[in-house]
Amino acid sequence: MAAYDGATIDTKYGPVQVQAQVQNGSLVAVAVMQYPNGDGKSVRINQRALPELQSEALTAQSATVHTVSGATYTSNAYVKSLQSAIDKALAAGAVVA
Amino acid sequence: MTPHRADVCLHHVEHVMGMAVSFDIRQPAPISGTLTEVLRWLHHVDATFSTYLDDSEITRFGRGEIAIDDLTAEVQDVLLQCIELTDLTGGAFDVFAVPAPNGTQLDPSGFVKGWSIERAAAMLEDGGAINFCINAGGDIAVRGEPAPGDAWQIGIRHPDHVDQLALVLEVRGTMAIATSATYERGAHIMDPRVGSPTTELASATVVGRDLGIADAYATAAFVLGLDAIEWIDPQPGYDAYLITHDGETCWSTDFPHPSQRVAAAASARR
Numbered sequence: 001m002a003a004y005d006g007a008t009i010d011t012k013y014g015p016v017q018v019q020a021q022v023q024n025g026s027l028v029a030v031a032v033m034q035y036p037n038g039d040g041k042s043v044r045i046n047q048r049a050l051p052e053l054q055s056e057a058l059t060a061q062s063a064t065v066h067t068v069s070g071a072t073y074t075s076n077a078y079v080k081s082l083q084s085a086i087d088k089a090l091a092a093g094a095v096v097a
Numbered sequence: 098m099t100p101h102r103a104d105v106c107l108h109h110v111e112h113v114m115g116m117a118v119s120f121d122i123r124q125p126a127p128i129s130g131t132l133t134e135v136l137r138w139l140h141h142v143d144a145t146f147s148t149y150l151d152d153s154e155i156t157r158f159g160r161g162e163i164a165i166d167d168l169t170a171e172v173q174d175v176l177l178q179c180i181e182l183t184d185l186t187g188g189a190f191d192v193f194a195v196p197a198p199n200g201t202q203l204d205p206s207g208f209v210k211g212w213s214i215e216r217a218a219a220m221l222e223d224g225g226a227i228n229f230c231i232n233a234g235g236d237i238a239v240r241g242e243p244a245p246g247d248a249w250q251i252g253i254r255h256p257d258h259v260d261q262l263a264l265v266l267e268v269r270g271t272m273a274i275a276t277s278a279t280y281e282r283g284a285h286i287m288d289p290r291v292g293s294p295t296t297e298l299a300s301a302t303v304v305g306r307d308l309g310i311a312d313a314y315a316t317a318a319f320v321l322g323l324d325a326i327e328w329i330d331p332q333p334g335y336d337a338y339l340i341t342h343d344g345e346t347c348w349s350t351d352f353p354h355p356s357q358r359v360a361a362a363a364s365a366r367r
Contacts, residue, residue: 057345058340060261061265065251066230067251068235069232072210083232
């Protein structure tokens with residue numbers, strides 16, 4: 001395993017230095033080498049890397065759904081929304097999922 | 098799941114609070130008059146809490162025309178819950194620090210919508226309904242299941258395409274799904290902590306039991322950006338799914354992984 005030290009960066013929480021640990025050509029860990037005065041924030045910076053690894057590229061999906069969640073649409077925008085189409089189908093007694 | 102004829106026994110779309118509220122009520126039907134009572138309640142909430150109306154209680158309070166002690170218990174209760182949510186979100190949701198359409202700095206709409214739909218759901222349950230879905234302008238409260246043995250299929254809108262979905266969640270029982278984004282109204286969502294618009298995310302969806310909280314948390318998550326993950330992870334019973342402008346997605350620890358989203362309800366139904 002090889003380790004690469006990054007430059008020390010001044011953040012709003014204080015100076016932070018990270019180290020990338022690479023094994024067989026893949027990044028396996030990022031360690032925070034220098035914490036800003038050991039306050040709570042430094043721990044949070046460290047934990048941040050974990051949930052961000054749970055990600056994927058967004059792809060458009062099509063499926064039969066009962067309802068759709070999205071940003072609040074006005075009554076005007078509702079007319080062209082998927083939810084409006086679903087409501088029309090329900091009102092017509094259509095076969096739905 | 099094989100398609101079957103919908104067991105819809107009551108379907109209604111009401112335009113209230115400046116949005117469309119869709120009711121999809123499955124068997125058993127609530128007793129007669131229940132939906133009428135629910136709609137009356139929503140129009141009452143609109144008249145009381147609207148930041149578009151000049152004479153609503155919230156507008157008059159925001160302008161300083163009503164003392165806090167003279168507010169109705171209902172409005173006091175909502176404002177107290179909003180203050181609690183400001184605390185829980187570290188200031189990312191703050192109804193006293195965002196410009197409202199009425200020119201005041203008080204806009205609890207981001208909580209009131211979900212809160213009023215939760216009350217509407219309770220009224221339907223009191224009326225005997227068990228299985229239903231209410232969609233209030235894109236924020237959703239469900240109960241029970243659409244048909245025996247089935248789960249509600251909830252699409253999350255793709256931020257770039259009005260007619261496409263980013264993902265589909267399956268939920269059963271008591272569950273709320275709220276999404277915060279700017280693609281619909283074009284308006285900025287302000288970060289109340291700094292007083293400027295927030296831009297990191299294209300959309301933030303929060304899943305949990307209560308739609309008032311989920312609504313406020315979705316706004317907070319949108320404001321927090323990717324930091325929303327570490328913020329929401331310790332919040333019991335609420336999970337987030339974020340989409341960036343680059344089309345990357347990110348989710349909290351208990352939000353179902355893509356391979357497990359069919360079982361979404363398992364983590365969400367706590």
